[in-house]
Amino acid sequence: MNKNNLTQVKEENWDLVIKPQSHLLDINFRDIWSYRDLLYMFVKRSIITMYKQTVLGPLWFFIQPVLTMLVYIVVFGGIAKISTDGMPQPLFYMSGIIFWNYFASCLSGTSNTFRGNASIFGKVYFPRLIMPLSTIVSNFIKFLIQSAMLIIVFVYYYFFTSANIYPHWELIWVIPIMLLVMAFMGLSFGMILSAMTTKYRDLSFLMGFIVQLLMYATPVIYPMSLLEGKYSTFIWYNPMAHIIEGVKYIILGSGQFNVSGLVYSIIFTFIIFIIGIIIFNKTEKDFIDTV
Amino acid sequence: MTNTVIKIENLSKLYRLGEVGTGSLREDINRWWTTTIRGEEDPYAQIGHVNDQSEQAEIGEYIWALRDVNLEVQEGEVLGIIGKNGAGKSTLLKLLSQVTSPTTGVVKTKGRLATLLEVGTGFHPEMTGRENIFMNGTIMGMRRLEIARKLDEIVEFAGVAKYMDTPVKRYSSGMRVRLGFAVAAFLEPEILVVDEVLAVGDAEFQKKAIGKMKDVSQGEGRTVLFVSHNMNSIRSLCSRGLLLENGTVKFVGEVDSIISSYLSLNSEIINNLLSPDVQRNGSGEMRFTNIYFKNNESKVVDQIISGDYLEIHIELEKYSDIDFTKLIFSILFRDNGGNTVLQFVTDEMEVTIEKIDLKGKVIIKIPNIWLRGNNYNLAIRLNKDGITGQKFVVDEINNATVLRVIEGDIWNIGRSNRPGAFAVIPSEISIMNDND
Numbered sequence: 001m002n003k004n005n006l007t008q009v010k011e012e013n014w015d016l017v018i019k020p021q022s023h024l025l026d027i028n029f030r031d032i033w034s035y036r037d038l039l040y041m042f043v044k045r046s047i048i049t050m051y052k053q054t055v056l057g058p059l060w061f062f063i064q065p066v067l068t069m070l071v072y073i074v075v076f077g078g079i080a081k082i083s084t085d086g087m088p089q090p091l092f093y094m095s096g097i098i099f100w101n102y103f104a105s106c107l108s109g110t111s112n113t114f115r116g117n118a119s120i121f122g123k124v125y126f127p128r129l130i131m132p133l134s135t136i137v138s139n140f141i142k143f144l145i146q147s148a149m150l151i152i153v154f155v156y157y158y159f160f161t162s163a164n165i166y167p168h169w170e171l172i173w174v175i176p177i178m179l180l181v182m183a184f185m186g187l188s189f190g191m192i193l194s195a196m197t198t199k200y201r202d203l204s205f206l207m208g209f210i211v212q213l214l215m216y217a218t219p220v221i222y223p224m225s226l227l228e229g230k231y232s233t234f235i236w237y238n239p240m241a242h243i244i245e246g247v248k249y250i251i252l253g254s255g256q257f258n259v260s261g262l263v264y265s266i267i268f269t270f271i272i273f274i275i276g277i278i279i280f281n282k283t284e285k286d287f288i289d290t291v
Numbered sequence: 292m293t294n295t296v297i298k299i300e301n302l303s304k305l306y307r308l309g310e311v312g313t314g315s316l317r318e319d320i321n322r323w324w325t326t327t328i329r330g331e332e333d334p335y336a337q338i339g340h341v342n343d344q345s346e347q348a349e350i351g352e353y354i355w356a357l358r359d360v361n362l363e364v365q366e367g368e369v370l371g372i373i374g375k376n377g378a379g380k381s382t383l384l385k386l387l388s389q390v391t392s393p394t395t396g397v398v399k400t401k402g403r404l405a406t407l408l409e410v411g412t413g414f415h416p417e418m419t420g421r422e423n424i425f426m427n428g429t430i431m432g433m434r435r436l437e438i439a440r441k442l443d444e445i446v447e448f449a450g451v452a453k454y455m456d457t458p459v460k461r462y463s464s465g466m467r468v469r470l471g472f473a474v475a476a477f478l479e480p481e482i483l484v485v486d487e488v489l490a491v492g493d494a495e496f497q498k499k500a501i502g503k504m505k506d507v508s509q510g511e512g513r514t515v516l517f518v519s520h521n522m523n524s525i526r527s528l529c530s531r532g533l534l535l536e537n538g539t540v541k542f543v544g545e546v547d548s549i550i551s552s553y554l555s556l557n558s559e560i561i562n563n564l565l566s567p568d569v570q571r572n573g574s575g576e577m578r579f580t581n582i583y584f585k586n587n588e589s590k591v592v593d594q595i596i597s598g599d600y601l602e603i604h605i606e607l608e609k610y611s612d613i614d615f616t617k618l619i620f621s622i623l624f625r626d627n628g629g630n631t632v633l634q635f636v637t638d639e640m641e642v643t644i645e646k647i648d649l650k651g652k653v654i655i656k657i658p659n660i661w662l663r664g665n666n667y668n669l670a671i672r673l674n675k676d677g678i679t680g681q682k683f684v685v686d687e688i689n690n691a692t693v694l695r696v697i698e699g700d701i702w703n704i705g706r707s708n709r710p711g712a713f714a715v716i717p718s719e720i721s722i723m724n725d726n727d
Contacts, residue, residue: 018398038429125389
């Protein structure tokens with residue numbers, strides 16, 4: 001199984017070699033694959049324990065985005081009077097919230113990988129990447145449940161009102177790609193942050209603030225068309241902006257779909273993913289000594 | 292031909308002591324520069340010295356928790372790892388279980404390796420017993436199908452069949468431990484590394500757990516590495532032992548001699564001189580100056596396993612003339628309540644006492660110390676003129692020293708006796724049907 005042992009071929013046929021250093025970009029896919037059942041169990045665990053001992057139980061999946069939407073309608077739509085590009089406010093905010101939440105929960109979920117699981121990591125070995133992967137999968141399930149509500153709101157406005165909704169059905173296949181980009185971007189940033197919080201704990205205090213700030217730098221509660229001049233250039237470099245704006249373009253027909261922006265997001269995610277893996281690999285080896 | 296399944300070469304682990312605070316980022320960059328870019332040795336590794344915990348650690352100091360450990364374990368061997376707290380046992384286990392990575396050195400293993408540093412890792416209190424079996428099993432690397440196949444056996448072994456669909460938070464702590472151990476017991480790895488998890492649970496469960504470990508090691512021929520403070524479990528399970536001290540291997544070898552070196556290692560401080568200030572009575576022609584214990588290998592110890600050979604050495608000095616033929620020496624073993632549970636008095640044993648010029652020695656040899664596991668205060672006394680009364684005391688010390696007796700496996704059943712009572716005497720009991 002290990003290349004380095006080819007030099008000492010005779011009778012030395014080890015299954016496992018524990019060494020101080022490994023390659024920076026070493027993802028042991030076979031190892032991860034052999035632990036796929038653990039991934040399944042972690043996802044199951046987080047889903048079934050999420051709302052245990054709450055009165056409303058799984059209803060919270062729906063209540064949270066609805067409450068957020070109501071707040072946005074009052075604050076941003078009602079008081080601040082921020083434009084929704086002519087879209088019905090509930091639909092505009094709901095689509096933004098649900099897609100943004102998927103990214104945000106992937107990011108904050110994985111950023112807690114090392115500290116939140118120190119007790120397990122300190123006792124048993126398994127490919128550590130299983131943990132953040134399970135976070136993005138279980139959040140995806142949450143996303144699917146919540147998007148059912150988005151569909152209901154969409155169906156209401158599309159069929160029963162005269163709102164000007166012109167979905168670009170021909171681009172619907174882009175949505176899964178966008179979800180994948182969001183998942184991996186959240187995962188990558190989360191991995192970097194979780195690795196850094198093991199040493200510099202200050203970051204865990206910053207986490208909530210960072211997510212909040214990122215949301216305002218992304219066209220979740222406002223359309224991109226609202227921005228002018230240096231703000232629009234600035235926001236162009238936010239890889240999440242193209243995703244959220246693109247989603248609204250595809251399902252509502254508002255805003256703009258920027259192919260070069262999407263390509264930029266994909267390349268950005270790829271690079272940040274590589275960096276994330278390197279940092280994560282370096283940390284997982286002996287973070288237990290510093291945490 | 293023997294088959295080496297674990298090979299440890301020059302294994303070391305460096306730990307940083309004290310607060311990892313300011314300056315660590317700078318050091319990180321410096322280390323990264325020298326090791327990764329320039330390919331030199333870690334500049335901070337040289338600061339560390341051997342793990343001696345008696346010294347006060349300075350902030351930011353580095354210490355070798357494990358230093359140049361070399362070991363080979365053969366297939367089917369049951370190796371007991373012992374050592375004082377901080378000797379490096381846990382570090383060795385952590386390295387073997389890949390929880391953390393070594394600073395230098397390599398560990399190579401053959402076959403599936405499972406480490407049991409804790410039972411029930413990953414248990415979630417909100418999930419049911421059944422769900423937690425799957426959770427814990429998959430964490431330890433089992434497939435779900437595999438667990439499903441063994442589920443009935445696991446549930447039966449844990450004895451929690453009735454509560455399979457109850458959340459684990461409603462379990463007693465004993466039930467949780469049983470469930471956790473049961474999953475681990477059916478892991479069926481080629482190499483099993485076990486920490487002192489057996490120290491938990493009630494006596495009955497401990498017996499079951501030890502029995503299972505015996506089955507695994509002897510019956511199924513698997514390799515087991517077992518870390519414990521319990522010398523009985525080590526003695527009854529293991530064929531070979533490894534003694535760690537200050538992060539280095541002190542001895543590897545036959546388990547009994549390892550245990551006896553461990554017990555003597557534990558008691559370096561106990562060559563306790565009886566200073567003149569110690570509370571004592573008597574006329575003072577002679578004084579006790581020292582008391583200590585030796586085991587069957589003539590090593591100084593301060594604890595002994597119930598049933599083992601014990602020597603008590605007492606040194607004394609003469610200050611003025613006294614009639615030696617009429618001296619009486621007595622030693623009393625007292626429990627915490629002050630009850631005398633055992634005594635030796637030389638006049639009733641008709642011991643002849645040699646003339647002492649300046650310094651003398653009393654040696655008491657006990658082939659088997661049949662005391663139960665407990666701490667015993669030793670009182671020693673010297674009387675003159677052949678009378679044991681208070682007025683004829685030459686020297687008397689009531690709390691001369693403490694003898695720690697550890698419960699032994701007197702009945703040869705692989706576990707310690709139940710605590711209680713003072714003495715235990717080898718005997719045989721038959722319970723049978725009376726046909727006549």
